[in-house]
Amino acid sequence: MPILKYVDLYFKLVSAGIRAQFQYRFAFFMRIIGLITAYSGTAITMWVMLYRFQELGSWSFFEMLFLFAIAILSWGFCIILFFHFRSLDTYIINGTFDRFLVRPINPFFHFMAMRFDVASFGQFIFSILIFIWVSFEINIGWTFGKVLFLFASIIGGILIQGGLLVLISALAFWTTKSEQFYWVAMYPARNLTNYPLVIYPKIVQWFTAFVVPFGFVNYFPAAVILEKETPFFPAYIGYFSPLVGLVFFMIAYWIWMLGLSRYKSTGS
Amino acid sequence: MPIIEVENLRKDFMIAKRETGMMGALRSLVKREYTKKEAVKDISFSIEKGEIIGYIGPNGAGKSTTIKMLTGILVPSDGKVLVNGIVPYENRQKNAKNIGVVFGQRTQLWWDLPTIESFELLKEIYQVSNERYKKNMDTFTEVLGLNEFLNTPVRQLSLGQRMRADIAASLLHDPPILFLDEPTIGLDVVAKEKMRTFIKEINQDRQITVILTTHDMEDIEKLCERMVLIDHGTKMYDGEIALVKERFGKTRTLIVDLEESKQRPPLTGGEIFKEEGSRFWIKFNRDEVSASDLIAQITKTHNIKDLTVEEPEIESIISKIYQEGFQDLPDTVKV
Numbered sequence: 255m256p257i258l259k260y261v262d263l264y265f266k267l268v269s270a271g272i273r274a275q276f277q278y279r280f281a282f283f284m285r286i287i288g289l290i291t292a293y294s295g296t297a298i299t300m301w302v303m304l305y306r307f308q309e310l311g312s313w314s315f316f317e318m319l320f321l322f323a324i325a326i327l328s329w330g331f332c333i334i335l336f337f338h339f340r341s342l343d344t345y346i347i348n349g350t351f352d353r354f355l356v357r358p359i360n361p362f363f364h365f366m367a368m369r370f371d372v373a374s375f376g377q378f379i380f381s382i383l384i385f386i387w388v389s390f391e392i393n394i395g396w397t398f399g400k401v402l403f404l405f406a407s408i409i410g411g412i413l414i415q416g417g418l419l420v421l422i423s424a425l426a427f428w429t430t431k432s433e434q435f436y437w438v439a440m441y442p443a444r445n446l447t448n449y450p451l452v453i454y455p456k457i458v459q460w461f462t463a464f465v466v467p468f469g470f471v472n473y474f475p476a477a478v479i480l481e482k483e484t485p486f487f488p489a490y491i492g493y494f495s496p497l498v499g500l501v502f503f504m505i506a507y508w509i510w511m512l513g514l515s516r517y518k519s520t521g522s
Numbered sequence: 523m524p525i526i527e528v529e530n531l532r533k534d535f536m537i538a539k540r541e542t543g544m545m546g547a548l549r550s551l552v553k554r555e556y557t558k559k560e561a562v563k564d565i566s567f568s569i570e571k572g573e574i575i576g577y578i579g580p581n582g583a584g585k586s587t588t589i590k591m592l593t594g595i596l597v598p599s600d601g602k603v604l605v606n607g608i609v610p611y612e613n614r615q616k617n618a619k620n621i622g623v624v625f626g627q628r629t630q631l632w633w634d635l636p637t638i639e640s641f642e643l644l645k646e647i648y649q650v651s652n653e654r655y656k657k658n659m660d661t662f663t664e665v666l667g668l669n670e671f672l673n674t675p676v677r678q679l680s681l682g683q684r685m686r687a688d689i690a691a692s693l694l695h696d697p698p699i700l701f702l703d704e705p706t707i708g709l710d711v712v713a714k715e716k717m718r719t720f721i722k723e724i725n726q727d728r729q730i731t732v733i734l735t736t737h738d739m740e741d742i743e744k745l746c747e748r749m750v751l752i753d754h755g756t757k758m759y760d761g762e763i764a765l766v767k768e769r770f771g772k773t774r775t776l777i778v779d780l781e782e783s784k785q786r787p788p789l790t791g792g793e794i795f796k797e798e799g800s801r802f803w804i805k806f807n808r809d810e811v812s813a814s815d816l817i818a819q820i821t822k823t824h825n826i827k828d829l830t831v832e833e834p835e836i837e838s839i840i841s842k843i844y845q846e847g848f849q850d851l852p853d854t855v856k857v
Contacts, residue, residue: 255649263646270643274634277675353630355595357647358618364647518597518611520535 255359263359264367271370282373289376293326296448297384311452316391317480318450323384324404324472325447328411330377336416338369339423343432346517355518362510392480400479406496407475413499414471417506418443424506427513443468450476452485459486467502470495524568525699525731526592531601533562533587561587563755564601571698574725574732576742576749576763580844584755585735589701592733593623606698619648622692626704629688631676637687638672641694648695655694662690665720682713689717693724700724702734706741718744739835753844770839775832776804776813781825788823792816800827 255263275282297319304315313321342365345351354361354368389396422439426432443466451459451473462469470492477484478492536556562584569575579585590596591603594610594617603610610617623630631640645655663669666686671679679687685705692700702721706714722745724730734745742749742763749766751759759766776792780800789804791811796803806816813831820826 266643266646270632270635270639274632277634350628352595355614356593356618356623358615359647
């Protein structure tokens, strides 16, 4: 199928997914409210903490909010695009995954477009409000280049977090479990990025730069935009964020396809 | 040329041994032991265009493993599969365009959306042209009565409605081959009958080849002329259903209602195996004694109010085959 057809099909499947969710309107709005409340809670915790210390690893409260908002925004997009992968194990266990294999389209694409989590509007509202607020409080010195870089690094962040989701889901092809791995891998990795990596031990920083590259989701790009120092790492490292995202995602996709071919030989 | 060709098909699964206890669990993390399970071993058959084949066997016989290899979901361990000239596991997407698949127990429709939307999405997925889509939808709406629930979400459909929608969905792209896995499971008698009529119709009108797996022997009897029977991954029988009936269906049952039940009627050649008041069930072998013979014997001593002769159902024949194996089959039928 030509790529344009895929794009067209993606939007059709996704809009079907949205309409399916609107069948449960109350649950939808409750989730958005729930998400905003939860993120505000994290922001308030940050404020309480910094009220005492004034700054954390040379990052002020508003700089940290900015860092947090980048993570939330890319996570929001990531949920829309890739969150469905978390439940791959359920499909494999009850046999519904076969459905994706009797259709004449790429199963990765088909699975990805099957559900669409609209509740991430909560993430969008929260992060945009934070961006505006922070821009008033500290002088970021926005230039066209910085805005462009922010967008590019958000795409990088989506690909890194999405890549990890895809990677975790691929484990289901071998172990028939993925939901559990989500909680032991994705959840801690995301929580780590709520704070500037500089406060963590060197080994953790190194790990988040070169193994599971969550440092590139928000810490390194935010340091570039806010012109902050990144000890142990060169200042320009943040510019690699989109590239790291692309490479990491491609590896994840490749492993997922490898898992799929294993599934095709074991059937479970 | 056959539309489906299967030659010496084999599929092994490696099943990890589960060890018990804490140490066992730790050991299995490092070194896992596998046992080989041969789900399908050396199966061959070919199907001509326009046939309806009953593919049957007890649970765990290897039916769905075979179907999965024909649909391209599974890669065979050995052997040859050709579906409409395509090797399914090498060319899965192309093969998908040639086949329709209905799993009776799992819907392929979008659960939360009005039924019509599933059809529209499948139209896009299979790239069905507007006119073909319209033409097919018109036909299916009429024949399957889809319009009564097209705007109802799939989750609110009755099982019968859902099955009708599912089978229509599998035919939207005009596949020459249709796989039906338990298409009448859970349906009531009327819905079952409707489903069978429809399958028969599309087979005749569109020359669609149908591979039907089912546990409902009535499906087989009403739809198929030929069946492939497998057990433990091997083919046990491949041929006309009439022939199996002929060979294994020699036992008939004569049921008589007698005017007064003074005592059991004396019989030679038949055996009373059940009685209820003045009604008697008599089992006999068609080769040894005829029904009229038995009736004549009974009328000597009793007056018969009513009688029926029951043919064996294919179901009891099949279970007989499962139990006894095929040793009795003459070489002409044996495969």
